[in-house]
Amino acid sequence: MMVKNILITGAKGQLGSEIQEIAAHYPGFHFIPTDVAELDLTDKAAVENCIATHKIDYAINCAAYTAVDKAETEVELCYAINRDAVKNLAEAAAGRAKIIHISTDYVFDGQSTVPYRETDPIHPQSVYGKSKRAGEEALLNACPESIIIRTAWLYSVYGTNFVKTMLRLGKERSDLNVVYDQQGSPTCAADLAQTILSVILHAEETGNFPAGIYHYSNEGVTTWFEFTKKILQMAGITTCTVHPIPASQYPAPAPRPGYSVLDKSKIKDTFGIVVPEWEQSLERCIEKGNRPIEKKRYKICCIK
Numbered sequence: 001m002m003v004k005n006i007l008i009t010g011a012k013g014q015l016g017s018e019i020q021e022i023a024a025h026y027p028g029f030h031f032i033p034t035d036v037a038e039l040d041l042t043d044k045a046a047v048e049n050c051i052a053t054h055k056i057d058y059a060i061n062c063a064a065y066t067a068v069d070k071a072e073t074e075v076e077l078c079y080a081i082n083r084d085a086v087k088n089l090a091e092a093a094a095g096r097a098k099i100i101h102i103s104t105d106y107v108f109d110g111q112s113t114v115p116y117r118e119t120d121p122i123h124p125q126s127v128y129g130k131s132k133r134a135g136e137e138a139l140l141n142a143c144p145e146s147i148i149i150r151t152a153w154l155y156s157v158y159g160t161n162f163v164k165t166m167l168r169l170g171k172e173r174s175d176l177n178v179v180y181d182q183q184g185s186p187t188c189a190a191d192l193a194q195t196i197l198s199v200i201l202h203a204e205e206t207g208n209f210p211a212g213i214y215h216y217s218n219e220g221v222t223t224w225f226e227f228t229k230k231i232l233q234m235a236g237i238t239t240c241t242v243h244p245i246p247a248s249q250y251p252a253p254a255p256r257p258g259y260s261v262l263d264k265s266k267i268k269d270t271f272g273i274v275v276p277e278w279e280q281s282l283e284r285c286i287e288k289g290n291r292p293i294e295k296k297r298y299k300i301c302c303i304k
């Protein structure tokens with residue numbers, strides 16, 4: 001098998017960092033990790049130049065505007081990154097490179113009572129959700145041979161996320177009020193990273209890159225309240241009591257879906273992926289968080 005060039009965009013984020021961490025296990029892949037300083041996806045010419053110069057075979061788009069509440073006021077910037085930048089990547093990659101793009105459960109309105117399938121109607125409620133849907137559409141229009149993986153409740157030892165925030169607050173406070181009436185499935189970014197590389201490996205081994213939308217999260221369903229209790233319990237934090245509150249008592253600028261469980265049958269059946277239960281992955285992440293991370297091992301490529 002010829003070595004394949006894999007561009008990672010947004011490589012300093014949670015997911016991008018997790019992909020870099022396991023990259024060494026894939027000797028058939030040459031990874032080109034970039035973040036906004038090396039490859040700003042809103043710069044169309046730079047994106048085209050990168051795809052062509054580095055003979056990119058696959059682009060994993062981990063770049064995004066992810067500040068869900070801030071997006072309600074930073075609408076233009078949010079769309080520039082989540083829609084226009086995706087269009088730049090799609091147009092540059094069309095006919096050259098295959099794209100794996102990451103999207104979100106926020107494209108749904110959260111009114112369902114059964115896990116969302118890829119074919120279910122889209123009805124985003126927030127600016128972030130609408131911008132991510134616009135990104136999906138831009139990608140599928142310009143480069144229909146792409147794979148979109150929608151995920152939810154993403155966390156990692158890297159970056160800022162719910163798990164790390166709860167670990168910090170759990171140590172600082174004696175009481176925490178957490179929403180009990182929003183249901184979903186947490187996703188360990190390390191598991192999603194593994195899944196993305198399995199998808200590429202599958203494509204290389206079978207010669208088939210099955211384009212389309214897929215859903216991925218960890219197995220199981222929980223609420224933010226139950227998730228928080230588990231986080232503190234697994235971290236051995238006993239000095240903080242977690243109290244359930246309704247979402248109506250935690251007003252946030254951006255509306256959150258009340259139910260955002262994703263049906264993962266398609267990704268499991270297509271790629272033969274075994275998805276870990278959310279508690280198992282959470283435990284692994286918390287253990288990993290207690291160990292020093294050799295972040296410096298992961299180099300961002302200078303491609304200019």
Ligand SMILES: NC(=O)c1ccc[n+]([C@@H]2O[C@H](COP(=O)([O-])OP(=O)(O)OC[C@H]3O[C@@H](n4cnc5c(N)ncnc54)[C@H](OP(=O)(O)O)[C@@H]3O)[C@@H](O)[C@H]2O)c1
Pocket residue numbers: 009010011012013014015016035036037039040041042061062063064065066081085102103104105132150151152153154155159160
């Ligand atoms: N976090 C979640 O709970 C969640 C849930 C569902 C889906 N997702 C999706 O999962 C994907 C990965 O999320 P994540 O949590 O890993 O994101 P993240 O940690 O916020 O990382 C995104 C990275 O993209 C970079 N970036 C921003 N603008 C860019 C640009 N113009 N060009 C290149 N890079 C740029 C960011 O840099 P700066 O930090 O400097 O802006 C950051 O390093 C995203 O598509 C996100 O929408 C996330």
